[in-house]
Every structure is written in structure tokens, then in C-alpha cells.
Amino acid sequence: MNAPLPRPIVFRRPWYSVALERAIEALIMVCGISAVILVGGIFFFVFREAFPILASPNFGLGEFLFSIEWYPTSVRDVRYGVLAMIVGTLAVTTLAMAIAVPFGIGGAIYLSEFCTPKLRETLKVVIELLAAIPSVVWGFIGLTVVNDLLITLFDAAVGLNVLNAALLLALMSLPIIVSIGEDALKAVPDSYREAGVALGATRWQMVYRVLLPAARNGLLAAVLLGVGRAVGETMAVLMATGHAVQIPTGLLEPVRTLTANIASEMGEVSQGSEHYRVLFTIGVLLFGITFLVNLAADLAVRGRRR
Amino acid sequence: MRALLSHRRLAVGALAVSVLGLAACGEGGPAPRAVLLNRGSDTMINVAQAWAEAYATVAPGVSVEVAGGGSGVGIAALIDGTVQIANSSRPVKAAEREAARASQGADLVEHVTGYDALVVYVHASNPVRSMTLAQLRDVFAEGGRLTRWSDLGVQHGTCPRDTIIRISRQSSSGTYDYFREVALDTRDFKLGTLELNGSKEVVELIAHTPCAIGYSGMGYATDGVKMLPLSNGDGPPVAPTAQATLDGSYPIARPLYMYTVGQPAGETKHYLDWIHSPPGQRLVAAVGYVPLPVPAPGPSGAPAPEAHP
Amino acid sequence: MFEAGPEVRRKLGHERIAHLVLAAVTMCIVLPLFAILAYLVVKGWPSLSLAFLLEPPREMQTQGGIWPALIGTVYLVGVSLAVAAPVGVLAAVYLNEYARDTWFTRLIHVAVINLAGVPSIVHALFGLGAFVLAAGLGQSILAASLTLAVMTLPVIIASTREALAAVPRSFREACWNVGATRWQTIRVVVLPNAISGILTGVILQVSRTAGETAPILFTGAVMYKAVDRGDVFPYRLTESAMALATHLYNLATQINGAPDSLQFATATVLVGAVLLINSTAVVVRAVLRSRRKW
Numbered sequence: 076m077n078a079p080l081p082r083p084i085v086f087r088r089p090w091y092s093v094a095l096e097r098a099i100e101a102l103i104m105v106c107g108i109s110a111v112i113l114v115g116g117i118f119f120f121v122f123r124e125a126f127p128i129l130a131s132p133n134f135g136l137g138e139f140l141f142s143i144e145w146y147p148t149s150v151r152d153v154r155y156g157v158l159a160m161i162v163g164t165l166a167v168t169t170l171a172m173a174i175a176v177p178f179g180i181g182g183a184i185y186l187s188e189f190c191t192p193k194l195r196e197t198l199k200v201v202i203e204l205l206a207a208i209p210s211v212v213w214g215f216i217g218l219t220v221v222n223d224l225l226i227t228l229f230d231a232a233v234g235l236n237v238l239n240a241a242l243l244l245a246l247m248s249l250p251i252i253v254s255i256g257e258d259a260l261k262a263v264p265d266s267y268r269e270a271g272v273a274l275g276a277t278r279w280q281m282v283y284r285v286l287l288p289a290a291r292n293g294l295l296a297a298v299l300l301g302v303g304r305a306v307g308e309t310m311a312v313l314m315a316t317g318h319a320v321q322i323p324t325g326l327l328e329p330v331r332t333l334t335a336n337i338a339s340e341m342g343e344v345s346q347g348s349e350h351y352r353v354l355f356t357i358g359v360l361l362f363g364i365t366f367l368v369n370l371a372a373d374l375a376v377r378g379r380r381r
Numbered sequence: 382m383r384a385l386l387s388h389r390r391l392a393v394g395a396l397a398v399s400v401l402g403l404a405a406c407g408e409g410g411p412a413p414r415a416v417l418l419n420r421g422s423d424t425m426i427n428v429a430q431a432w433a434e435a436y437a438t439v440a441p442g443v444s445v446e447v448a449g450g451g452s453g454v455g456i457a458a459l460i461d462g463t464v465q466i467a468n469s470s471r472p473v474k475a476a477e478r479e480a481a482r483a484s485q486g487a488d489l490v491e492h493v494t495g496y497d498a499l500v501v502y503v504h505a506s507n508p509v510r511s512m513t514l515a516q517l518r519d520v521f522a523e524g525g526r527l528t529r530w531s532d533l534g535v536q537h538g539t540c541p542r543d544t545i546i547r548i549s550r551q552s553s554s555g556t557y558d559y560f561r562e563v564a565l566d567t568r569d570f571k572l573g574t575l576e577l578n579g580s581k582e583v584v585e586l587i588a589h590t591p592c593a594i595g596y597s598g599m600g601y602a603t604d605g606v607k608m609l610p611l612s613n614g615d616g617p618p619v620a621p622t623a624q625a626t627l628d629g630s631y632p633i634a635r636p637l638y639m640y641t642v643g644q645p646a647g648e649t650k651h652y653l654d655w656i657h658s659p660p661g662q663r664l665v666a667a668v669g670y671v672p673l674p675v676p677a678p679g680p681s682g683a684p685a686p687e688a689h690p
Numbered sequence: 691m692f693e694a695g696p697e698v699r700r701k702l703g704h705e706r707i708a709h710l711v712l713a714a715v716t717m718c719i720v721l722p723l724f725a726i727l728a729y730l731v732v733k734g735w736p737s738l739s740l741a742f743l744l745e746p747p748r749e750m751q752t753q754g755g756i757w758p759a760l761i762g763t764v765y766l767v768g769v770s771l772a773v774a775a776p777v778g779v780l781a782a783v784y785l786n787e788y789a790r791d792t793w794f795t796r797l798i799h800v801a802v803i804n805l806a807g808v809p810s811i812v813h814a815l816f817g818l819g820a821f822v823l824a825a826g827l828g829q830s831i832l833a834a835s836l837t838l839a840v841m842t843l844p845v846i847i848a849s850t851r852e853a854l855a856a857v858p859r860s861f862r863e864a865c866w867n868v869g870a871t872r873w874q875t876i877r878v879v880v881l882p883n884a885i886s887g888i889l890t891g892v893i894l895q896v897s898r899t900a901g902e903t904a905p906i907l908f909t910g911a912v913m914y915k916a917v918d919r920g921d922v923f924p925y926r927l928t929e930s931a932m933a934l935a936t937h938l939y940n941l942a943t944q945i946n947g948a949p950d951s952l953q954f955a956t957a958t959v960l961v962g963a964v965l966l967i968n969s970t971a972v973v974v975r976a977v978l979r980s981r982r983k984w
Contacts, residue, residue: 107784209901307809579943
């Protein structure tokens with residue numbers, strides 16, 4: 076009866092196991108903050124290469140932002156004005172969105188509300204594959220197919236122009252708009268739909284009276300992410316815009332974008348030269364623009380979740 | 382649960398294999414060979430590559446690695462000592478010579494390896510017959526007045542909008558530099574000129590664009606485009622031909638240079654000698670440039686004239 | 691009987707029109723994929739063959755195949771994967787399993803979002819400034835792969851996080867209740883159950899990396915490298931390489947005298963490879979999901 080109680084068995088993990096776990100958790104922590112380090116690093120390294128020109132008295136920020144004259148290698152008068160490229164980027168992006176938004180939102184509505192589940196899965200896979208086509212291939216299509224098409228259809232003086240690039244960008248940003256837009260529509264509670272249907276609304280009435288207003292923020296985020304993709308796209312616009320520095324007066328005029336300008340000129344510029352630093356300054360400008368666009372998209376998404 | 386665990390093992394295994402494979406690549410590279418690094422002008426990249434490729438069969442122990450980037454980049458790399466041969470479609474500048482003396486303690490030595498003629502191309506359907514350099518300036522240069530084909534006295538039926546579409550190379554390329562210097566008298570291009578990234582792309586786009594005019598190397602001609610004879614001043618128009626390039630009558634032609642630091646020796650010398658030999662020069666013609674006149678100048682290191690032919 | 695009144699009939703008419711228009715719009719999004727594929731294959735057909743894949747280019751790249759570019763892309767993708775996959779997965783583990791909702795976590799979240807939105811050409815500038823110049827790697831496979839890794843990191847983080855978040859909390863709690871530590875729980879319960887989502891994300895990263903052009907333009911891709919037919923180890927990690935995407939760009943803009951079919955065949959191989967990898971991801975996801983028990 077009074078036998079001594081058995082000593083409790085205590086599993087003690089060996090010290091090295093605990094140490095290993097600590098090490099792994101430290102590693103995980105470091106990886107976790109890697110994104111912050113990298114974003115900081117990107118800004119730091121791009122800004123570092125740009126800084127000497129920004130600080131130099133020869134460089135006027137006003138001229139940089141508000142002059143259309145881009146003559147980085149001129150023998151007579153070197154000028155670094157990127158206004159035409161800012162306008163070019165805006166023109167191409169705006170037109171691309173004007174094409175992509177109706178199609179993208181329409182596609183999202185169809186996927187989320189109208190088609191059968193089986194068809195939806197198939198279409199989603201196809202749209203995912205569309206998103207996978209590399210941008211250099213889009214550029215190649217612009218150069219070889221769309222170029223001829225625009226000359227034949229519209230008598231365009233040159234087939235590499237705003238419209239050509241906008242068509243490609245629209246196709247490239249459609250998958251993002253469709254998939255994020257569909258998520259946004261799906262996130263609207265079913266009770267909304269049921270309420271609509273109970274009142275005798277058809278599906279279409281329900282979509283456009285109930286779902287679209289309810290999913291407004293999410294759809295806005297989808298469009299903004301599409302904009303981000305279009306602004307940042309490089310190879311396709313390099314090959315399809317015609318790469319001419321000018322303020323376009325029509326859809327069939329060639330333009331140049333900020334991204335394409337860096338890609339085109341960085342390869343041959345000598346390191347540390349003014350031109351090199353100005354190209355990095357354009358990089359800083361682009362970083363800023365896309366940072367704002369993405370932040371706005373993120374805020375829109377959070378607004379939806381709230 | 383067991384199935385899931387085995388998936389994990391599979392994934393980890395796959396990762397391990399890929400990492401091991403990479404480690405193997407890192408160490409077990411190709412057998413040691415002599416490597417010649419060759420960098421510079423994009424104009425010359427085709428011919429430089431042709432030489433590199435053919436030389437691999439002539440001298441299997443030597444690997445020639447070619448990169449583009451532009452004449453300035455190649456010369457800068459030569460001055461830094463990161464390449465043995467720089468390709469340049471322009472003569473070196475005095476500042477570059479000094480920089481080489483300062484960092485390498487030797488002079489840059491020039492080797493002419495062939496000639497390039499820049500040709501003004503228009504669409505094959507364009508009725509224009511020839512142009513003067515003055516007209517070319519008025520079409521391309523800032524302040525020039527010619528913007529329509531009818532301004533040149535041409536009724537261009539396949540270009541209904543009549544606009545002249547100007548096609549150029551990108552502003553950092555040697556070809557752009559050379560065209561601006563010789564054809565535009567160092568004036569800047571008009572805004573709105575299309576700047577493309579490759580000599581081939583220029584010709585290809587002209588072949589698909591009836592309204593276009595542009596310039597590119599002689600070797601890039603295709604069936605879809607027409608080469609325009611050019612006249613300088615009051616002289617008769619001269620068609621871009623090998624003969625006209627060599628005798629200097631064609632106004633926009635230039636030598637293709639290779640530079641070394643000091644007189645070349647060893648593998649570098651063998652390579653340059655081979656480039657100047659008949660097999661090397663045949664490749665120059667094959668790529669579409671103009672080979673050196675038959676009694677080739679000294680194999681290497683012959684001081685070349687400063688001026689363009 | 692109920693007879694549809696004019697108001698209802700109008701309503702149903704609208705419904706039918708809306709359905710048709712939306713279906714047509716969706717087709718307009720989907721059809722270009724097939725049109726592009728068909729066009730590329732038809733135009734590239736004369737050059738497509740097994741030899742095309744395995745042979746090096748010949749005659750100033752106007753003939754022959756694309757082997758050096760193909761194997762170069764494999765190298766670039768492999769090295770960037772070896773860096774981005776572990777870091778990305780661990781980062782996602784941190785965000786999903788360890789981090790509490792503090793200002794710092796929100797900062798990381800914003801950073802990931804913005805990292806994903808940085809244009810590829812800015813990544814290229816970063817790669818040039820940080821890896822090629824500051825780290826002294828020069829233009830090399832290593833520099834280009836690291837640039838690609840930075841670029842694809844947010845994609846992996848996002849997809850892995852989603853996969854981890856899909857593992858029910860009750861699984862973790864069950865494990866904690868038998869005395870397991872956080873890391874043991876992650877290793878034994880969370881990661882194995884999230885593997886399908888993680889794998890899918892990683893495979894998608896591979897396909898994205900394979901097609902990228904701008905980030906490698908000045909960090910490690912070259913126009914030409916002599917590589918023997920089918921040589922699997924032609925490159926050292928410290929030297930530059932050819933890549934499929936830049937090879938297509940060069941064929942389209944620089945390489946003179948190649949038949950058109952060569953460009954289209956190269957584009958076909960690039961698109962084909964990317965779509966094949968993507969389809970693998972779709973299949974992996976479907977198979978592993980069908981085995982999921984909860």
C-alpha cells in the first residue's frame with residue numbers, strides 16, 4: 076500500500092535539439108523580415124546609383140520632370156527630360172485599362188455568377204496560362220503580328236504605336252483583373268444574392284444592383300493591380316510602342332515609356348556617367364509610382380475586408 | 382498522414398537533388414581552355430560572333446567569348462582589363478588612350494578588321510530614287526523641314542498618310558553616334574524618331590512599314606527594303622557597294638576596329654592574325670560588311686589612319 | 691397558369707443578353723491564348739525538332755538550335771529557385787505561424803505587396819547596382835539568378851502563406867496539446883498539410899522565372915556562348931550565360947539573316963516550356979487537393 080510512488084518520467088529534450096530549434100526559428104525570423112530588407116535594399120541601391128546626379132548642380136529636377144527633350148548623348152546640348160515618357164507611360168496604360176477593364180470585369184462576373192462550376196474551372200486554368208506567357212513573347216507578337224495588323228486595318232503610318240502596346244498590355248493585365256475581380260465578387264456574402272433573388276431580381280439585375288456596389292473596393296483593387304502591371308511592364312512595350320520620344324496626338328503614334336527607356340539604354344551606357352545616373356533616377360521615379368499604385372490597391376483590398 | 386509525409390519527403394528530396402546538381406555544376410565546369418574575352422560594338426557583334434564560332438574549329442583549345450554593349454563599353458572594359466579585345470565601330474578618343482596608359486601602362490593598339498557602310502533604307506515600294514546628305518539632315522535632324530514624302534517630291538502611293546516615319550537606333554549605340562556625326566553633322570535627331578534596339582529590327586520594321594526611312598548596316602539588307610544611293614554636295618548619287626566603300630566615294634562608311642592594350646601576343650595575336658587572313662575576311666563579307674582590300678595590311682598593329690575613309 | 695407579363699419578359703430578355711455578352715467577353719479573353727499558340731506553332735513548325743532543342747546555334751545563330759539558351763535558362767531558374775524557395779517558404783512560415791499582429795508585421799506585409807509590384811526593370815537596376823557592382827559578382831549566372839530570386843520571392847511568400855493559412859487551426863492545437871513546440875508542430879503538421887499549395891506556388895515561380903527578360907538583360911545574359919550539343923554542364927555560376935527569353939529578343943531584333951521560322955520556333959519553345967510547367971502546377975494542385983482529407 077505504501078509503496079513509493081514511481082518517479083515521474085520526464086522527457087527532457089537534449090540541449091542540441093533545443094538549440095537547433097532556436098537556430099531554425101532565428102532563421103525563419105530572418106527570412107520573415109527579408110522582404111522589408113529587400114524593399115529597403117532595392118530603394119537603397121537604385122537611389123545610391125542615382126544620387127550623385129540628383130545632388131549635382133548641372134541637374135535640374137524641374138527640367139527632368141517637365142521637359143520633353145530627351146537627348147542623353149547629344150554632342151551639342153545634352154538634355155534629360157522625361158515628360159514625354161511619363162505621358163507615354165500614361166497614354167499606353169490608360170488605353171490598356173480602357174480596353175481591359177470592361178473585359179476583365181465582364182469576365183469576372185461571368186466566371187463568378189453565370190457559368191457552370193465545371194466551365195469555371197476550365198476557364199480559370201486557361202486564364203492562368205494566359206498570365207504565364209512571358210512579356211518578351213508578347214513583345215514579339217506585337218512586333219510581328221499586331222504591327223502588320225494595324226497597318227492593314229487602320230492605314231497606320233507605323234504599326235508600333237500606342238494602340239499596339241495597349242492591346243498587348245490589356246491582354247497581359249486581363250488575367251490579374253479577372254482573377255482578383257472574381258475573388259472580390261466571390262467575397263460578397265451569399266445572403267446578398269439570396270436577398271436579391273428573393274425580391275424577384277434576375278441574376279443580371281442582382282449583379283449590377285447588388286454585387287457590383289458591394290464588391291466595389293475589391294474590383295477597384297483588381298483594376299489598380301492591373302494598372303501596376305501595365306506601368307511596370309518592360310519588354311512588351313519596348314518592342315511594341317515604337318520607342319519614340321514625343322507627346323502622342325493620336326492612338327496610332329509611337330511613344331516611349333519610362334521602363335522601356337531604361338531597358339533600351341542601360342545596356343550600352345558607361346557606368347558612373349551622367350546618363351547612367353539619370354537612368355537610375357528614372358528607376359527611382361518608377362519605384363515611387365508603382366509603390367503608390369500598389370499601396371492604393373492594398374488599401375482598397377483592406378477596405379473590402381473590413 | 383503517411384501519404385502526406387511521403388509527399389514532404391519527396392519535396393525535400395527534389396530540393397536536395399537540385400541543390401546538389403547545382404553544386405556539381407559549380408565545380409565540374411568545362412575543361413580548362415584559354416579564354417579570350419571580346420566585347421564592344423553592337424555593330425560588330427555579328428561578325429565578332431562569326432569569327433568566334435569559326436575560330437572554335439580552327440583552334441579548339443581557345444574559347445572566344447563575345448559580348449556586345451557598345452563601343453564605349455568594350456573600350457572601357459579593355460581599359461579596366463576585363464577583356465583582351467575591344468570591338469569598336471569608332472576610333473578611340475584621346476581620353477580613352479590616356480586612361481589606358483594610366484591604368485595599364487600601355488597604349489591602345491588599333492586593328493582595322495573590315496569596313497561598315499551605313500545604308501539609308503526605305504520600303505521596297507517607295508518610289509524615291511536617291512537622296513542628298515542635306516535632304517537626309519532635313520528629314521532626320523532637329524529643325525529639319527522635311528516631314529512628308531511629298532516634301533521630297535515623291536508621290537508615295539502605299540503611304541496614304543504621307544508622313545515620313547523616321548527609324549533610328551537607340552541613342553547609346555555606336556551606329557546612332559556615327560550616323561549623327563557624319564550624316565547629321567552632329568545635330569540631334571528630331572523628337573518622335575523611333576529608336577530601335579537592333580540593326581536587324583530597323584531593317585525589318587522598314588520592310589513592314591511603307592512610310593518608313595531608316596539607316597542600318599549594309600549587311601542587313603533584305604528583300605523588303607531598298608537601299609538609297611546618296612550624294613554628298615553636288616556630286617552624283619553613289620550606291621552603297623563594297624567598291625564605293627573602299628574607294629571612299631560612298632559618304633557614310635567606317636572601319637571596324639579591334640583594340641588591344643599594347644601589341645597583341647600569344648593567343649590574342651594568333652586570333653587577330655587569323656581574322657586578317659582570307660578565312661577571317663571571308664566571314665566579314667558573309668556577314669555583309671566590306672572586307673579589307675586583298676593585300677591585307679600588316680597582320681596586326683598596323684597604325685590605321687585617324688580619319689574615316 | 692402564370693403568364694410572363696411584359697415587364698418580366700423584358701427582364702428575362704435583358705438577362706439573356708447579359709449572359710450572352712458576358713460569355714462573349716470571356717471568350718475574347720480566352721481565345722487569344724489559343725490563337726497565339728496556334729500562330730507560333732504554325733510559323734515555327736519548319737524549324738521545330740528534337741535537334742532544334744539539343745543543338746547549339748550555327749552560322750552566326752542563323753541556323754541550328756537553341757541548346758545553350760535552353761540550358762542557360764535551366765541554370766538561371768535552378769539557382770534562383772534554390773535561393774527563393776527556402777527563403778520564401780520560411781518567410782511565409784514566419785508571417786503565418788510566428789508573427790503577431792503588430793506594426794512590424796504590417797510593415798512586412800506592405801513590403802511584400804510592394805516587392806511584388808516593383809517593375810521588373812527596377813529589379814534589373816537593383817541587380818546591377820547590388821549584385822553585379824556592389825557585391826562584385828559581375829555579369830554572371832549568380833547575379834542574374836539572385837535578381838530573379840528577389841523578384842519571385844513575394845510570389846512564393848504569398849502563395850505559401852495562403853497554403854499555410856488553409857491548414858485548419860485545430861490541427862495545430864491538437865499538436866500543441868500533446869506538448870509539441872511551435873517548430874515541431876510546423877514541421878510535422880503544418881508543412882506536410884500545406885505542401886500542395888507550397889509546391890504549386892514554387893512551380894509557378896519557376897514558370898515566371900523562365901520567361902523573364904528585363905531583369906537578366908544587364909545582370910548575366912549574353913548574346914552567344916559556344917556550348918557543345920547536349921552539354922549539361924557548360925556554364926560556371928560565375929560566368930554569364932545565354933537564356934531563352936533574351937535569345938528570342940536577340941533573334942527578333944539583332945541576329946541577321948535567320949529564317950523567320952527560327953524566331954517563331956524559339957518563341958514556341960519558350961511558351962511551350964512555360965505552359966508545360968504551369969500545367970504541371972495545375973495537375974499537382976488537383977492531385978494533392980483530391981487527396982486532402984478535411
